[in-house]
Amino acid sequence: MQIDASTATPRTPAFPSRLPQVGTTIFTVMSALAHAHGAVNLGQGFPDFEGDPRLVDAVADAMRSGLNQYPPMAGVPALRAAVADKVQALYGHRYDADTEITVTAGATQAILTAILCCVHPGDEVIVLEPCYDSYAPNIELAGGTVVRVPLTPGSFRPDLKRIAAAITPRTRLLIVNTPHNPGASVWTRQEMQQLAEILRPTDVLLLSDEVYEHMVYDGRAHVSAASVAELAARAFIVSSFGKTYHVTGWKVGFVAAPAPLSAEFRKVHQFNVFTVNTPMQHGLARYMADPAPYLELGAFYQRKRDLFRAGLQATRLRPLQTEGSYFQCVDYSALSDLPEAEFCRFLTTEIGVAAIPLSAFYAGGFEQRVVRFCFAKKDETLQTALQRLARL
Numbered sequence: 155m156q157i158d159a160s161t162a163t164p165r166t167p168a169f170p171s172r173l174p175q176v177g178t179t180i181f182t183v184m185s186a187l188a189h190a191h192g193a194v195n196l197g198q199g200f201p202d203f204e205g206d207p208r209l210v211d212a213v214a215d216a217m218r219s220g221l222n223q224y225p226p227m228a229g230v231p232a233l234r235a236a237v238a239d240k241v242q243a244l245y246g247h248r249y250d251a252d253t254e255i256t257v258t259a260g261a262t263q264a265i266l267t268a269i270l271c272c273v274h275p276g277d278e279v280i281v282l283e284p285c286y287d288s289y290a291p292n293i294e295l296a297g298g299t300v301v302r303v304p305l306t307p308g309s310f311r312p313d314l315k316r317i318a319a320a321i322t323p324r325t326r327l328l329i330v331n332t333p334h335n336p337g338a339s340v341w342t343r344q345e346m347q348q349l350a351e352i353l354r355p356t357d358v359l360l361l362s363d364e365v366y367e368h369m370v371y372d373g374r375a376h377v378s379a380a381s382v383a384e385l386a387a388r389a390f391i392v393s394s395f396g397k398t399y400h401v402t403g404w405k406v407g408f409v410a411a412p413a414p415l416s417a418e419f420r421k422v423h424q425f426n427v428f429t430v431n432t433p434m435q436h437g438l439a440r441y442m443a444d445p446a447p448y449l450e451l452g453a454f455y456q457r458k459r460d461l462f463r464a465g466l467q468a469t470r471l472r473p474l475q476t477e478g479s480y481f482q483c484v485d486y487s488a489l490s491d492l493p494e495a496e497f498c499r500f501l502t503t504e505i506g507v508a509a510i511p512l513s514a515f516y517a518g519g520f521e522q523r524v525v526r527f528c529f530a531k532k533d534e535t536l537q538t539a540l541q542r543l544a545r546l
C-alpha cells in the first residue's frame with residue numbers, strides 16, 4: 155500500500171448521531187455556573203461528605219490481598235449473596251444469588267442494559283414524567299418509542315388510570331422510580347398493588363428504579379416491586395450502592411430479576427461491561443454484613459431534610475412534600491415569574507445557590523415554577539445555602 159503523501163488536513167468522517175436531541179445537560183451547565191460563581195451546589199445529586207471509613211478499609215484490604223483480577227461475569231458471589239439476603243430480609247422475596255442477582259456499574263448501566271435486553275425496535279416503553287434523564291435516550295438507543303405519562307404535578311403521585319390508558323399491544327416495558335427523583339414521592343403499597351392489577355393481563359415488563367430505597371421518611375416504608383409477588387415476577391429491580399453508602403463515584407449497583415429476565419440481562423451485560431471492578435465488590439460484600447448503615451440511612455437523611463425545610467421557612471420558597479429520596483423541590487411562584495431555568499441561573503449567579511429546574515426532567519420542558527435542591531450535604535453546606543436563600 156502506498157503512503158498517502160497528501161498535505162490536506164485529515165478529515166474526520168461525519169455520521170448521523172444516534173442521539174441527535176442530546177446536548178450538554180442542565181446538570182453540567184448548572185455545575186459549571188455554580189463553580190464559576192462560587193455558588194453552593196445543591197444542584198447535582200451527590201453527597202459532599204465521605205462514606206464510612208470502614209467501607210474504604212474493606213475495599214483497600216481487598217486490593218492489598220490481591221483481589222484485583224476479573225471477577226465472575228455476574229459479580230462476586232459473596233456480594234450477590236449479601237444482596238439476596240438483604241432483599242429477602244427487607245422485602246420478603248428470595249432471589250437466587252446465582253441466577254437472579256447481577257452486579258452492575260452503577261444503576262445507570264443496569265438501566266441501559268435492562269432496556270437493551272428487552273426493547274426491540276418499534277416497542278413502546280412507558281416512562282412517568284418527570285423522570286431521570288437516562289431513561290429516554292436509553293430507550294431511543296434500543297430503537298424503542300418513549301411514551302410519556304405525567305405524574306400528578308405538585309404531588310408527583312402516579313396517575314394509575316393514565317398509566318393503564320397508555321398501555322397498548324406494543325408496550326414492552328414500564329419504568330417506575332420510587333422513591334422518586336426529582337419529585338421525592340414514594341409509592342404506597344396500594345399504588346403498587348394497583349399497578350400489579352393493571353399489568354396482570356398484559357406482557358408488559360417492569361423496570362423498577364429503587365436507587366433511593368433506604369431514604370424514606372416519617373415512618374413510611376419503601377414498597378419494593380420485590381415485595382409484590384406479581385410485580386417481582388416481571389420486574390428488573392435496580393439499586394445503587396453509590397447512593398446507599400455515600401460513594402456515588404464508585405459506580406456499583408445491582409439488578410434483581412427472575413431467572414429468565416436475568417439470563418437475557420446477562421447476555422447484554424457480558425458484552426456491555428462484562429463485569430464490575432473486583433475490590434469494590436469484595437469490600438461492599440464485607441461491609442454489608444452490618445445492616446445498620448442502610449437501616450439508619452432514613453433517619454440520617456430525614457434529619458437533613460428537616461434542617462433544610464426548617465431553614466426554608468425564612469424564605470418565600472414553598473417546600474413541596476419530600477417523602478423520600480434526598481431531594482427537596484420548592485415552588486418559587488410567590489417570588490418570581492421567571493421560567494425555571496432562568497430562575498436557577500438567577501439563584502446561582504445572584505444568590506449563590508445552585509438548583510435544577512424541574513423542566514429539565516420533562517421532554518416538553520413543562521414549566522411549573524418548581525426547582526429541585528439536593529440536601530445530601532454537610533450541615534454546614536446546608537446552613538450556608540439557607541443563609542443565602544434567606545435573602546430571597
Ligand SMILES: Cc1ncc(COP(=O)(O)O)c(C=O)c1O
Pocket residue numbers: 199259260261262263286331335363365393394395396397402405406407
Ligand atoms: C433515579 C435514579 N436512577 C439511577 C441513578 C443512577 O445511579 P448510579 O449512580 O448508581 O448509576 C440516579 C442517580 O442520580 C437516579 O437519581
